[in-house]
Amino acid sequence: MSKLVNFFGQKVKVINLGIPSFAEDLRKQGVEVMHTEWRPPAGGNKKIQALLAKVEAWQSKVKAGKGAR
Amino acid sequence: MLIDIQEANAKALAAIQAAQPIIKGIDTAINVVPGMKKNLILHAGPPITWAKMSGPLKGAVIGGLIYEGLAANPAEAEKLAASSQIEYSPWHEHDGVGPMAGVATASMPVWIVENKTNGRKTFCTLNEGLGKVLRYGAFSDEVITRLKWIEKTLAPVLKAAIPLAPEINLKNMIAQALQMGDEVHNRNKAATSMLIRELAPAITKTSFSQEEKARVLEFMHSNDHFFLNLSMPAAKAMLQAAEWIEGSTIVTTMCRNGTEFGIRVAGLKDRWFTGPAQMIRGLLFPGFEEKDCNPDIGDSAITETCGLGGFSMAAAPAIVKFVGGTVSDAMNFTRKMYEITDGEAQAFQIPAMDFRGSPTGINILKVCEKNILPQINTGIAHKDAGVGQVGAGLVNPPMKCFEDALEAYVEKYCQN
Structure with missing residues (x-):
């Protein structure tokens, strides 16, 4: 539980797999995203x-x- | 069966890489093409019956029968074509290839290309130029007259010139053309120029009249696609070296007859896997619309099967003005094709890719797993016989061909 609390307290970094528009939406909101092509x-x-x-x-x-x- | 697919494919790729296609000569089809006979018509693509042929293929068959003297006029030719007196067979089953409709008859002269590594030969007719031509299904008097001139003058002059010229290694010539902006499917400008450079001195040394020699040189010069009918049998000779390596999943044939697209695979001897020929997305000549276009047709996708054409579009950025798209599309097509191929050509290097070898050896397992289809660029024929080319563009094979081949492969090799 404490790990989860810490998670919400930190800056979120995202690895996005597959659909590029998900990564794009997050980027527009200032979230650091690494996109990986996957199908x-x-x-x-x-x-x-x-x-x-x-x-x-x-x-x-x-x-x-x-x-x- | 203890077959390691990686090893079988490496063997297939090594055979393709080792091939050395050269111009051996020119002769009449019936003298040199295996199985050729007077009542046989060879055509592009997988096997097809008269009833299922599209307009341009039917038109080319009509023209072929008139040219051969088997019919006096189009009506007579059409009747004969539908009868059991005429037989049809794919060029690919006779060690050859034909652009667009790909029709060849017994009396037509053909290029003879030899793979010096294994001594096997491949064949293709001589390119007729653009406009109203047999390969687009035209059969008017103008078309037959040109075909007769090819038979009586162009072919004899070139046949006499070839032994007087230095040996022409087509693999080397294609490799150079790729450095000069060709991809030798829809852009053959550099390769045609190089061919003329090699043959012109020899042509002048033949005993034909000045007028005949000048006409031959003018004809070659007027047609930027003259080399296509050599890049195709050269690619066929390279891929033929991989037929029929047990267990290999490498594609050795991709072709279309205007109705169906067909592929063959090294480890699945002589079997055709077909699906509907697709419509081409591209640039149409002024005055034509999408409804005028015939589905994909021709054996010229043998260039893509060999890592040229659409697979080497990064080498030919100027081609996008002819087939559509942007230069970055051309680069991306080549990049994407590395994902479905097992190797990179040692001879065919692409300057814009830092001289990386062109993507070679299409693997059906990769096509199916990655769901990425081979990229082909191609001419577009009018759907009605005799109109000719209406544009050029980009097309893919139907996935069904690869899925059916995979199923057949599993059935043959993966039981127990």
Whole structure:
């Protein structure tokens, strides 16, 4: 609780992920903001995310297999 | 299957980087193009039937049949084109490429480009210039007369000149053109000038008449895109070196037939993944409107597949006056393409990017994961046959091609 109180008593610095306009609005209010471009993998397409996860899982096995040789 | 994708892609990229495409010569399509025959029409893009062809492709087929002497007039050609007597096949399945409609028939002369590293050859017709031309679907007498002049004069003169000129390494020429403001898709001014510089002395040494030699030089000089029909088979030769490396997720083909966009991937041999050809956002010539435009068409996206064209727009800031956008857009397109490619071209350096190599080796996994599509710049054809080019602009492939390729890849490689 005391940490939270301290948080509100301090100057806020923000790291913004994704939508640039959020960072811009804060900047206009004098808040120090660092913006990072971020988008959900595959634009949020669940089917493509699942396919990519399969490739990743397969490649982890391949790399583990190679390491075991 | 114990395939390391990174290793497979590194192998594909190394093959692309090692390619050395040179001008080998010129010959008639039926003599040199694999599988070419009298009743076969090669076209741009993925496979398509007559019924599904758009206006400019249909127009070019009509023109091709008249040129070949298989039909006497457009009505006869149209009837023949719809019959089972005529076969259609994508240029890409015959080791070649064709700009816009990309139509080629048996008697047409073709450039022969050879990759000195592996001895394989690629092919492309000779560029006809601008205005009413077959590649935009025009088939009037003027078009056929020019094609006959290309067959009877331009091609024989160049064919005779090539052995008399120093060997022309197209990779070196493209590398130089990139330093001079070309991206060799929609801007080929520097590359065409360099080609003329290399060939002109040899042309003067041939035994053709002064008038014929002068006409050939004037024709090349009048057409800033003359080199496009060499940058395309050169790019094809480089990418062909990556076909069909097991397990690789690198794209080896991107092309359009005016109805569909198609891609092929190194590790998915011979398979096409298609989606609807998109409308192009760009600058239209005076007198034309958006409703006049045909969807995306042509094999020229082989340049982007090889890291040139839209991928190297930072090398060609002046192109934005032709395709639209701003110079900073051009810079950003190139920067963005590094996110979906596995490497940087050793030969193709971009001065404005501190001589960084152009983004090369489109990886379908990166395209799907980052949801970033390849950036293509391109000419815009009128939707009706025979009108010609109505503008130029920017376009992307449909994401479906990459998603379907990913699904096929998982099905082939990631079971168990």
